[in-house]
Amino acid sequence: MSFGKAVVRVVYLGRISYHNALKIQQHHIKQHLDLSNSSPNTLLLCEHEPVYTIGIRQAPYPPEEEQRLKNLGADFFRTNRGGLITFHGPGQLVCYPVLNLGCFKKSVRWYVCELERTVINTCSKFGIKASTSPDTGVWVGNNKICAIGIHCGRYITSHGLALNCKTDMSWFDNIVPCGLVGKGVTSLSRELERDVSAEEAIPKLLEAFSERFNCSLIYNNSFM
Numbered sequence: 343m344s345f346g347k348a349v350v351r352v353v354y355l356g357r358i359s360y361h362n363a364l365k366i367q368q369h370h371i372k373q374h375l376d377l378s379n380s381s382p383n384t385l386l387l388c389e390h391e392p393v394y395t396i397g398i399r400q401a402p403y404p405p406e407e408e409q410r411l412k413n414l415g416a417d418f419f420r421t422n423r424g425g426l427i428t429f430h431g432p433g434q435l436v437c438y439p440v441l442n443l444g445c446f447k448k449s450v451r452w453y454v455c456e457l458e459r460t461v462i463n464t465c466s467k468f469g470i471k472a473s474t475s476p477d478t479g480v481w482v483g484n485n486k487i488c489a490i491g492i493h494c495g496r497y498i499t500s501h502g503l504a505l506n507c508k509t510d511m512s513w514f515d516n517i518v519p520c521g522l523v524g525k526g527v528t529s530l531s532r533e534l535e536r537d538v539s540a541e542e543a544i545p546k547l548l549e550a551f552s553e554r555f556n557c558s559l560i561y562n563n564s565f566m
Contacts, residue, residue, distance in 0.1 A: 348445040348556075349383065351562050353387070357432065383440070383445055387436070388438075390430040391431065392415060392432070395428060425489070427519070432510070435504070443498075444497055446557075457492070458490060461487075461490075461550070467550065469534075470533050487527075490502070511528075
């Protein structure tokens with residue numbers, strides 16, 4: 343539960359490279375940190391071209407491993423988010439909240455828990471029972487349906503969550519997702535045994551986000 347009703351602008355970026363999405367996030371972070379600029383809290387929604395990303399714990403992925411993954415036809419990025427390796431690609435709904443937690447609650451632990459609960463509520467709206475586990479993210483049984491990895495500096499958040507909707511799950515076979523040996527991955531489509539696009543999931547995710555973060559959403563097609 344938040345301390346006050348905040349306004350969050352929703353921006354749909356469509357299919358975009360990971361590199362360009364990072365630049366857009368950095369633009370919004372800079373606005374938040376510029377005290378002369380009244381930047382709104384923003385929720386960036388997108389899908390990515392195939393890309394593997396690594397969090398701050400990068401030890402298991404030396405340059406030769408990076409090259410192996412690039413040879414599969416995916417990009418590869420080392421980032422400042424939490425967590426280990428994961429995959430982003432078409433059919434996956436990626437959500438990057440760039441928020442000032444001072445408008446909500448100044449607690450990173452609270453924030454991550456609310457992201458998890460947002461996804462759990464989203465899955466519930468599809469009739470899927472999802473839950474948390476000792477490992478970050480959201481799970482259906484022993485299979486991860488949504489990866490979560492964030493960065494927070496001066497209480498400004500970046501990175502976020504990736505919900506598997508109609509994702510080609512074979513990309514995950516090339517890695518140990520999030521470094522969790524013996525755990526699997528799943529998607530909305532796999533659980534429901536029908537195609538569920540990222541576009542279909544967006545309204546349910548936004549509804550769940552506004553409920554969990556007690557905020558009003560406004561919509562804008564431009565990131566500026």
